[in-house]
Amino acid sequence: MPRINLAVVALTICGAALLALFVLGRGAQGNENLFFACPKVNEAVALEKADETDAKLTYEIVDTVRVKSAVNLEARQVGTNHFYQEIMGYAMTTGSFFTLNAQQEKRKVAVLNERLAFEAFGSFDIVGMQISLKDESYVILGVIEDNQEESAVYVPSILTKTSVANFIEVMATEEAALANLKSLGVSEDRFYLANLGEFAKVIKAKFALAWWLIALVVSSFLSVQGVKVIRKSVPKVKRLAKDEYLREVIKSREVRRIMLVAMAVLTAISIGIYALLQAAQILLYWSQYANGLAGIATLAFGGKISVLQKLALYSNSALAFFMGGVGIGIIGAFRPKQNL
Known part of the structure; x- marks a missing residue:
């Protein structure tokens, strides 16, 4: 042998x-200097000052909605802030992500991911068009390349005391991230904090x-x-x-x-x-x-x-x-x- x-x-x-x-x-x-905070329980927090801090912080409030356009579809509605696209590192296929002013003024604007844009309109050239979410019209600002297999639409959202969300923030150290969350009313014992970097x-x-x-x-x-x-x-x-x-x-x-x-x-x-x-x-x-x-x-x-x-x-x-x-x-x- x-x-x-x-x-x-x-x-x-x-x-x-x-x-x-x-x-x-x-x-x-x-994932450098990224910290992920996930609630231990389904408990709401107050983060109205999220955009007034020195740190870059973003969040997700996820819901399933019916998107009414040329074709009616179900999609994940992601309520977040203007830091989302920058922190996540997603590229814009067309148009742009919403701004801090759009968020603070509570404008009805939305950003579609590529899957939803293609399914709903058959095109990515849809800036300025409108869709309906929960019977409210939103103006489309752009299409984002988020590499997701499911349809998603991103809209401005300001966290209130009735909001439950996951957070990602950019800070230099874990101590700074904890201190920042604490200053925003998020107590350490109510969240898992993971250093993604x-x-x-x-x-x-x-x-x-x-x-x-x-x-x-x-x-x-x-x-x-x-x-x-x-x-x-x-x-x-x-x-x-x-x-x-x-x-x-x-x-x-x-x-x-x-x-x-x-x-x-x-x-x-x-x-x-x-x-x-x-x-x-x-x-x-x-x-x-x-x-x-x-x-x-x-x-x-x-x-x-x-x-x-x-x-x-x-x-x-x-x-x-x-x-x-x-x-x-x-x-x-x-x-x-x-x-x-």
Whole structure:
């Protein structure tokens, strides 16, 4: 039976896993300094001053409405503020998002996502047209590319004491985010606060972790091989020492070989220790934020939270496959040289 080339199998698995980790890490980008606040209970809060703070804060009040236009459709009506498009990073296909003035003046304006625009009008060139939501006419300001599979319409909404919403804000630190929510009347014990930026960094860090593990395994392997070479060379040096003067022994090829290999081993050990420290640091960071979104089940903000949760799950799976590939590679490196 032909020998299975475990090195090729290991390289294939590790390569595919590294590519997956890289892609998943890229998918988690765009969440820097974002904090997500989700209510623990179905409890209303007051945020009339949301647009008067120094922080950028947006929110969603989601409802299902009947959209009356050329074709009557059901869609998610998302009540939010003028920061929404900027914070979410969505591009406008046509037109523009509503402004702070439109929100404060409670104008009847709306922004449709691409799916709703196509289903209702068959076109994205619909700026200035009107739709009816809950028997009230709204002027269409633009079409937004929110990458959602369901129809959605975005309208200005000012939170009142009867509103229940999820929040996303842009702040430098978690302490600042908590302080900002507190100043707006949102008590910390009524909300989960998740640091989306740090959570995304955990996903991206797994790619770096994989490389540090490779460095650790390779340096360990080279150190072991180097020690074996030194052990084989030492008896030869001892035999030379019996027959030659010390000066000739020092100049011999075996001694130079031992010195070079010893330097390589010390270098490999140093790299291995550094790689181990870096991997440990990433693992500690991971343990701190890995469960940052655990227990949060919401479709808020276009499913951004659920997307990050899926990315975390997939990246864990990719890292597990990578570790499996590393294990196969180690077995292949040290198994006896014989046919299966």
